[in-house]
Amino acid sequence: ESLDCDVVIVGAGGAGLTAAAQAAENGAKVIVVEKMPIVGGNSLKATGGMNAADTKYQEALGITDSGVDEFIEDTMNGGHQINDRSLVTVMAEESSDAVDWLDAIGAPLPKVAATGGTTHKYLHEPEDGSAVGSYLVEKLNAQAEKLGVQIMLNTEATEILTENGAAVGIKAESKEHNYTIHAKSVILATGGFGANFDLMASFNPALANAVTTNHAGATGDGILMAEAIGADTVDMDQIQLHPTVYQETGLLVSESVRSMGGILVNAEGKRFCNDLATRDAVSNAELEQPGAYAYIIFDQRIVDDLKSCQKYIKNGLTVSADNYEDLAKAMGLEGDAIQNFVDTMDTWNAAVAAGEDKEFGRNNGIDADLSTAPYYAIKIAPGIHHTMGGLKINTDAEVLDTQGNAIPGLYAAGETTGGVHGGNRIGGNAVCDFVVFGRIAGNNASAYAAN
Numbered sequence: 001e002s003l004d005c006d007v008v009i010v011g012a013g014g015a016g017l018t019a020a021a022q023a024a025e026n027g028a029k030v031i032v033v034e035k036m037p038i039v040g041g042n043s044l045k046a047t048g049g050m051n052a053a054d055t056k057y058q059e060a061l062g063i064t065d066s067g068v069d070e071f072i073e074d075t076m077n078g079g080h081q082i083n084d085r086s087l088v089t090v091m092a093e094e095s096s097d098a099v100d101w102l103d104a105i106g107a108p109l110p111k112v113a114a115t116g117g118t119t120h121k122y123l124h125e126p127e128d129g130s131a132v133g134s135y136l137v138e139k140l141n142a143q144a145e146k147l148g149v150q151i152m153l154n155t156e157a158t159e160i161l162t163e164n165g166a167a168v169g170i171k172a173e174s175k176e177h178n179y180t181i182h183a184k185s186v187i188l189a190t191g192g193f194g195a196n197f198d199l200m201a202s203f204n205p206a207l208a209n210a211v212t213t214n215h216a217g218a219t220g221d222g223i224l225m226a227e228a229i230g231a232d233t234v235d236m237d238q239i240q241l242h243p244t245v246y247q248e249t250g251l252l253v254s255e256s257v258r259s260m261g262g263i264l265v266n267a268e269g270k271r272f273c274n275d276l277a278t279r280d281a282v283s284n285a286e287l288e289q290p291g292a293y294a295y296i297i298f299d300q301r302i303v304d305d306l307k308s309c310q311k312y313i314k315n316g317l318t319v320s321a322d323n324y325e326d327l328a329k330a331m332g333l334e335g336d337a338i339q340n341f342v343d344t345m346d347t348w349n350a351a352v353a354a355g356e357d358k359e360f361g362r363n364n365g366i367d368a369d370l371s372t373a374p375y376y377a378i379k380i381a382p383g384i385h386h387t388m389g390g391l392k393i394n395t396d397a398e399v400l401d402t403q404g405n406a407i408p409g410l411y412a413a414g415e416t417t418g419g420v421h422g423g424n425r426i427g428g429n430a431v432c433d434f435v436v437f438g439r440i441a442g443n444n445a446s447a448y449a450a451n
């Protein structure tokens with residue numbers, strides 16, 4: 001079967017849906033192919049928020065020290081300075097406009113908090129405590145559909161079509177059909193490869209048996225399809241471990257639990273690091289603890305404010321108790337570890353009261369203590385979370401070939417690209433990345449198609 005459109009987009013996660021809504025807003029006829037039976041990809045699982053700087057919401061809350069420059073430096077430092085600074089700069093500069101655009105399509109993010117690895121408050125969240133990913137995916141999908149975007153589920157892109165070196169469409173297949181989709185431009189928004197163990201192991205053999213938080217469709221298809229027509233990649237060996245993953249199911253326990261005041265303790269009942277340092281630092285610290293695991297501790301105050309926590313309880317991830325000693329026992333701590341845990345909690349609550357974490361220097365998520373019973377714990381350890389590397393793009397979201405030239409008609413956005421996050425992604429930057437670069441790809445691909 002043969003189809004025609006202006007812009008064809010591969011992948012209906014955060015980046016693909018954003019690009020689709022943006023391109024359709026510009027008047028382009030857009031087709032999106034999505035290989036899974038649902039839209040959303042890994043974006044659907046994002047629980048934190050969207051980092052953004054110099055926004056009207058920060059201003060309304062009197063947050064004046066968390067601007068574009070701080071956002072750029074935090075992102076570069078978090079990524080160990082191997083990020084592509086030009087991409088980071090564009091992401092930070094466009095983030096406030098992206099928040100306004102989300103507002104305009106009915107997806108406001110008015111709450112502002114801090115996230116792991118940042119020194120400032122950039123993390124924008126939905127008003128009602130919803131997880132940001134499912135919230136945005138639903139609104140972006142509704143907007144794309146309202147603007148007439150055709151979304152083909154259960155349809156997998158297999159190849160990029162080219163003519164004289166330019167991308168001019170894709171081949172795709174569903175159970176029943178083989179499609180040739182002719183387009184004036186192509187956007188790859190296929191996400192990362194955190195569920196492709198062979199590909200990850202080819203860069204880091206130690207990851208072959210790790211647990212992953214990724215959805216099954218995160219297999220790096222866009223990267224492989226683009227490489228087949230000469231695209232370049234960057235930082236493919238930079239694979240992020242997230243420190244709070246429930247190992248039985250690969251479910252990620254949201255960073256928001258810690259930014260709202262949750263802490264990590266080890267099997268001896270003791271804290272062991274700044275719980276809100278960057279994800280790689282916390283993961284590495286955890287791997288050095290007895291048994292290479294830890295517990296995340298929170299209280300009823302956090303549960304009341306965070307829908308994700310209510311889900312963890314409902315799904316049986318937690319143990320709970322009405323006092324610290326009983327919680328320690330419910331966690332399976334024994335001997336000295338029980339009293340250690342009680343002491344740890346008292347010390348932490350005192351640190352919150354004093355506004356200073358003398359032990360580990362944690363400087364955010366220290367606004368409220370853990371004194372509202374009942375108390376909860378989830379046993380966690382590091383798991384594969386984000387593939388920072390991917391297709392090499394420029395600030396116009398054009399995909400570059402191995403000579404450094406843009407491949408005409410080919411754009412990419414989101415986790416399928418590399419360079420924005422460098423060696424370690426900061427929480428809240430995946431969403432910022434997919435909204436900002438999804439819009440850039442949508443704008444440029446539709447403009448290219450109109451020429």
Ligand code: ADP
Nearest residue numbers: 011013014015035041042043157191217414415
């Ligand atoms: P991002 O945050 O970058 O948007 P996501 O993981 O949220 O990344 O979304 C990527 C989407 O792309 C997923 O829904 C995934 O199923 C889809 N996808 C991946 N490979 C293909 C492919 N070959 N054909 C169609 N869709 C794909």
